[in-house]
Amino acid sequence: AQSVTQLDSQVPVFEEAPVELRCNYSSSVSVYLFWYVQYPNQGLQLLLKYLSGSTLVKGINGFEAEFNKSQTSFHLRKPSVHISDTAEYFCAVRYTSGTYKYIFGTGTRLKVLA
Amino acid sequence: ETGVTQTPRHLVMGMTNKKSLKCEQHLGHNAMYWYKQSAKKPLELMFVYNFKEQTENNSVPSRFSPECPNSSHLFLHLHTLQPEDSALYLCASSQTGPNSPLHFGNGTRLTVT
Numbered sequence: 001a002q003s004v005t006q007l008d009s010q011v012p013v014f015e016e017a018p019v020e021l022r023c024n025y026s027s028s029v030s031v032y033l034f035w036y037v038q039y040p041n042q043g044l045q046l047l048l049k050y051l052s053g054s055t056l057v058k059g060i061n062g063f064e065a066e067f068n069k070s071q072t073s074f075h076l077r078k079p080s081v082h083i084s085d086t087a088e089y090f091c092a093v094r095y096t097s098g099t100y101k102y103i104f105g106t107g108t109r110l111k112v113l114a
Numbered sequence: 115e116t117g118v119t120q121t122p123r124h125l126v127m128g129m130t131n132k133k134s135l136k137c138e139q140h141l142g143h144n145a146m147y148w149y150k151q152s153a154k155k156p157l158e159l160m161f162v163y164n165f166k167e168q169t170e171n172n173s174v175p176s177r178f179s180p181e182c183p184n185s186s187h188l189f190l191h192l193h194t195l196q197p198e199d200s201a202l203y204l205c206a207s208s209q210t211g212p213n214s215p216l217h218f219g220n221g222t223r224l225t226v227t
Binding site for chain 2: 004032034036041042043044045046049051090094095096097101102103104105106107
């Protein structure tokens with residue numbers, strides 16, 4: 001079965017430090033890859049997506065992610081975090097044909113410390 | 115008004131009540147979704163509608179009944195719920211096609227007493 005694994009349920013990091021949130025997926029077919037962010041009491045908001053082309057994808061709020069096909073990973077990075085980045089981050093995959101299903105990871109809670 | 119709007123934001127209901135959640139999207143999308151978000155669990159897809167037709171029912175209990183009268187509106191009718199149904203219910207929309215991202219509303223926090 002297809003699955004998405006977010007290896008860290010919580011990541012504490014000091015303000016202005018770099019951060020990496022890890023995402024691995026299992027799929028025998030081509031997928032599109034997404035990162036979403038959820039702030040408290042809100043829905044999910046798209047951060048960035050990988051559809052094709054360059055494996056390094058830039059998103060909003062200074063985030064970027066790198067698609068690694070051989071390692072089936074799509075890790076999210078930011079070189080310097082702010083307090084306002086405190087939120088939950090979800091990795092998701094979607095098949096390139098057929099079903100409309102997204103498969104979401106369980107989320108990583110990023111806590112930025114002053 | 116833009117984006118995806120969900121009402122109400124909070125709902126408390128008893129197990130014998132009947133209530134409805136409403137979702138409206140102003141993005142011109144053709145697909146609409148209901149997701150359930152519970153603590154420490156992945157988002158659970160409940161229903162998908164594409165051009166008003168239901169294309170996915172992810173083995174959801176019949177006490178949840180969706181309705182999609184047009185491509186802009188989606189309802190989730192609730193009756194005889196259980197306490198374990200307490201969760202955040204998220205509506206989303208997208209264009210058709212797998213490369214289109216989901217656009218979410220802010221959700222309805224449901225508490226079943």
